[in-house]
Amino acid sequence: MARMARDTSSAAWPQLMLSNYANWVVLMQVMMEGWHLWDAVQTGTAERSEDRLALKAILRGVPPETGPTLAAKATVKETWDSLKTMRLGVARVREGKLATLTKQYDDIKFAEGESVDEFAMRLTTMVAQMVQLSETILEKRVIRKFLSVVPKQFSQIALSIETLVDLDTLSVEELTGTLKAAEEHHELHQATDEMGRLLLTEEEWHARLKTDDQHTGGFGAGSSRGRRGTGHGHRGGGGGGCGQNGKKKRDEEANALLAQGHGGDNADPTHLLMAQVCDLSADPGDRDWHVELFEERVVAHLGLATDAHSGVWYLDIGASNHMSGEEVSFSELDRHVTGTIKFGDRSFVDIQGRGCVLFTDHAGGHRVLSSVYFMSRLKSNIISVCQLDQIGCPSEIEHDIFTLYDQQR
Structure with a gap:
């Protein structure tokens, strides 16, 4: 029976590198079996044309500098054994x-x-x-x-x-x-x-916050129940660097979102000024803090980290913590604070830091909102009214106008 001519030039033979000999041998055997050339490699007694065709296949898969040495062997079996010795040794x-x-x-x-x-x-x-x-x-x-x-x-x-x-x-x-x-x-x-583990009792949360404040000078994290203010009684957020224990340890301590009251010549109850005084030089140290939060009353606007940010800030009476997805808004950002936040729609997002956001008020002054969590996938910004209420900024709703007050004014 006449043999059919076989042209292996078009085959994509695997290339032998310095560290892939074991894989290369397996691939070469499979391909040569497909071309009916493996018997020539194993026995060394095939017809000359078969032997040379198998040798041609091997030479197409080895580095060019080894070609002349291998091609000088009498049979393709000697070539194969020589290559094995070169790669594996005697x-x-x-x-x-x-x-x-x-x-x-x-x-x-x-x-x-x-x-x-x-x-x-x-x-x-x-x-x-x-x-x-x-x-x-x-x-x-x-x-x-x-x-x-x-x-x-x-x-x-x-x-x-x-x-x-x-x-x-x-x-x-x-x-x-x-x-x-x-x-x-x-x-x-x-x-x-x-x-x-986030679903702790109120007493357990207060104990955790107290422990964090004692170890970090008020730089704690987590959720706790805020005290009732005028106009709402929702869960508040951890005061971060503005907690009660922190007040005993620092001269200047947190005050929060500023809203102009009903009195005075320039009173404008609809003009809310966002502010919280914090020590911008406060250093939490090099310790890493892992935070796990459950914002069950928040449905966040999430996207990819590379998506455009809306730039909008919302006053939220259901949120327990300040949150932002706009890194450029932070005047100070502590990357040691990481973790996750789970929202009410069961979605998760990674926490990538916590810090302070600087605002300019209507009079041209600067106000700082502290203890703001950063997560790049959040495409809007949230100011927690409950967290502000916890540190002494009451709120009220009257005639469909929501107002927050700074007690220091």
Whole structure:
């Protein structure tokens, strides 16, 4: 039977690099089997035309500088074996490499923070390297190794697999998929538990705020119930650097949003001035603070960090904390404060700092709103009326006009 002419020039042969020999060998074998050339590589007794065609395929996948040396071999099998020696070394060298890999295989374990996918890739790559060094490793052995080193949260699942599943028919890919599903389930429950810890009693919140103030000179974080002011009685926010304990430790302490009263010659109850006095030089130190907040009465306008910001500021009687998504608005921003906020619509957003926002009032003076959380995905700005009320700025609604007062005026 006449053989059909085969032109392998159009094939995209894998390229051999300094560190990918194990993968390159596998890909080359698969492609050469597809072109019916692998027998020539294995036996070295194929017809001359077959032998040269297989050699041509190999030369198209190796670095140009190695081409002349490899092409001088008598058969393609000699070329293949020579390439193996160049990459893996002679027998004694291969034995040394195999001993090193075997030790690494015996000691392998999950690194801190390593995912199931990442560990599976690391383990299978190591096994492939050992196979290239003539080590025979059954897949069942790899699976047992995988199950023996899973993190503690997967130990019950590993035990169930070992006792209920036939490991002779289980593949590494199937095991990875099962553990990955368990990993995602664990992460979901962990996030739920973290949010659940926000639902503390009023006494627990006050105790936490008191502890934060004692450690940070009033630079605390969190939500607490504000005192009732004129016109509302909603939950207030943590006073941040303007809490009651902070007043005992600093001469100048928080006062908040300024609204012009009903008296005076220039009274304009609709003109609200935003202000809160804070010490711009206050330094919380280098400690990182992780904050988890639940703003159940706020439905935030969220977007991507790169989306345009509305630039609008809202006075919100349901919010417990001041929030802004406009980084350029901050005159001071502490990046050590991080965490998450969960809103009433169940959406989440990362906290990327907390600081002070500087405003210019109607008289040209400067006012500072402190303890403002920054999150770049928030596309509007929120001033918490409850947080202002907590530090001594009462409010009222009269004749459809909402007014906040500065008690120092």
